[in-house]
Amino acid sequence: SSFRPFKFCQFWVLDSLDSILLAFVGTLTGFCRHSSIMAAIKPSSIVIMFVCFALFGKSFAGHVQVDRGMSLRDALESLSSGDVVTIDPGFYNTSDSCNITVFADNVVIRGSGTLETIIDCADQGRHVMLEGNNISLVNLRMQNGSPTVSDVSDTYGGCVLVRGASALLDGCHIENCFAPTSGGAIHAAQSTQVLTLQSVRIASSSAYYGGAVSVTPGTTLVMTGRSDAMLVMEGNNAAQGGAVFADNCVVEVIGSVQLTDNSAAQKGGAINVENSMLTISGDVTLAGDSVTNNGAMGGAIFAGDSTVVVEKGAELLYNEGPNGGSIAILGSTSLLVREGVR
Numbered sequence: 001s002s003f004r005p006f007k008f009c010q011f012w013v014l015d016s017l018d019s020i021l022l023a024f025v026g027t028l029t030g031f032c033r034h035s036s037i038m039a040a041i042k043p044s045s046i047v048i049m050f051v052c053f054a055l056f057g058k059s060f061a062g063h064v065q066v067d068r069g070m071s072l073r074d075a076l077e078s079l080s081s082g083d084v085v086t087i088d089p090g091f092y093n094t095s096d097s098c099n100i101t102v103f104a105d106n107v108v109i110r111g112s113g114t115l116e117t118i119i120d121c122a123d124q125g126r127h128v129m130l131e132g133n134n135i136s137l138v139n140l141r142m143q144n145g146s147p148t149v150s151d152v153s154d155t156y157g158g159c160v161l162v163r164g165a166s167a168l169l170d171g172c173h174i175e176n177c178f179a180p181t182s183g184g185a186i187h188a189a190q191s192t193q194v195l196t197l198q199s200v201r202i203a204s205s206s207a208y209y210g211g212a213v214s215v216t217p218g219t220t221l222v223m224t225g226r227s228d229a230m231l232v233m234e235g236n237n238a239a240q241g242g243a244v245f246a247d248n249c250v251v252e253v254i255g256s257v258q259l260t261d262n263s264a265a266q267k268g269g270a271i272n273v274e275n276s277m278l279t280i281s282g283d284v285t286l287a288g289d290s291v292t293n294n295g296a297m298g299g300a301i302f303a304g305d306s307t308v309v310v311e312k313g314a315e316l317l318y319n320e321g322p323n324g325g326s327i328a329i330l331g332s333t334s335l336l337v338r339e340g341v342r
Contacts (some may be wrong), residue, residue, distance in 0.1 A: 015208075071096040072119070076128070079104040087140070089116035099125040099148070105132040105164070111140035114173040121145045123178070126157060129182060133165040137172055145177040145185075155180040156214070159186035166194040171229065174200065179207040182214035182245065184236060189216055196222040198255075199229035202236060202243075210245030210272075211236030211262060217248035225256030227283075232258045239265045240302075241272030244288060248275045255282025255313075259300075262289045267328075268302035269319060278303065281311035291321040298328035305331040312340035 062083045066075045068090035075085065081104050089112045099120035102109070111117030117139045121127055126147045128137075137160070145159035158177035160169070167188075174185045184205035188195045195215060202212040212233045215221045221244070225231035233243040242262035243250065251273060259270040269289035271278065278301070286300040299321030301308065308329070310316075316326040329335050 019207070060258045068092070070197070073097070073100045076100050076102050076109065077290050079107050081105045083107045085109045087111050087117045089113070091118050091120065093120040093122060095124070096129055097121070098145070100127065101129045102135055103131050103133055105218035106134045107132065108136045108138060109140070110138040113139050114141040114171065117141065118143065124148070126161060127159045129161040130167050135164060136168040136170060139171045141173045143175045143177070147179060157191070158185055158207065160186045162186065162188040162192045162195055165192065167192065168196045168198065169200050170198045172200045174202045175204055177205040182207055182209040184211045184238065186213045188214070188219045188221070190218060192219050194220045194222065197231060199225045199231055201232045201234070204235045206237045208239045210241045210243070212243045214241070214245040215249045220250040220252070221246060222252045222254065223257055224254040227256055230256045230258055232260070233256070233262060234260045235262065237263045238269045244270045244271045246273045246276045250312045251276060251278045253280045253284050255284065257284045259286045260288050264291050264296070265293045268292065268297050268298045269321060270300045272298070272302045273308070274304045276306045277307045278306060279311070280309070280314045282313050285316045285317065286319060286326070287315065287317040289319045294322060295322040296321055297330070299325045301327045303327070303333045303335065305328045305333060307334045308336070310337045310341050312338045315342040317342065324329070
């Protein structure tokens with residue numbers, strides 16, 4: 001038998017074996033599904049895949065490695081659905097490291113650790129906008145982000161703007177970010193159904209609504225931590241919702257969470273919910289949060305026309321405000337504080 005080059009797949013076809021095997025392998029690899037291609041291959045043949053694997057194995061695995069010398073924007077904006085990205089240790093502070101849009105669905109973007117992979121936008125833009133669905137950001141440090149305001153409508157999400165159906169931030173640290181309107185660090189737009197924050201730390205960020213995080217109508221915000229890696233929001237500030245602002249949303253604060261030393265001028269030193277459902281359960285501490293203006297309400301929590309449930313295990317300590325040192329409610333709000341809350 002002889003070898004003949006088959007240029008479409010860039011492998012070689014070896015004659016004299018069963019054509020069923022060829023069809024089976026072709027189906028598995030996904031390279032020979034078109035009838036015109038199958039017609040070009042004689043029956044009784046088998047595909048030898050070593051050249052394809054050598055050339056394209058990295059793409060098959062869906063893994064992208066980004067090192068310090070590469071453009072972070074080029075890498076992230078060219079992802080395909082299902083890709084997993086690993087960003088090498090380094091201090092990423094060039095213009096190609098910010099104002100990035102991720103379009104692909106079902107991707108994971110993973111840093112090498114919050115002390116190793118640091119992305120600094122130097123107040124010259126937002127870190128990333130997530131347009132795709134089901135995107136995860138893991139173990140990244142993002143700092144000094146602020147949206148460019150040449151477009152007056154782009155005043156949301158100083159560090160991360162979520163516009164896809166769902167997103168997860170896990171083990172990320174976000175610091176010193178600012179948005180003129182909403183979400184000093186993170187903002188979820190109305191197209192977002194679920195935003196999950198797990199074991200993140202957000203500090204020293206600010207906006208008018210939600211110094212750390214703001215979510216818009218229809219979004220479920222889940223905030224949770226682990227015993228070995230708590231979710232922490234500290235030192236954030238806003239006019240309304242020093243850490244969190246939610247309007248017509250579901251907010252679930254579940255275990256191993258600390259909201260400390262956040263402040264708001266008007267409502268909710270830590271959390272401000274309007275027309276929303278807020279549940280706090282497990283090992284959750286709101287401490288040292290405050291509202292500052294005369295007439296301000298809710299040193300830790302303000303709820304307007306909302307339902308609030310605070311379960312056993314939660315602690316609200318040393319919060320301050322002219323009206324409701326820990327919790328203030330207004331309108332048709334329903335408040336249930338379980339026995340065992342401190």
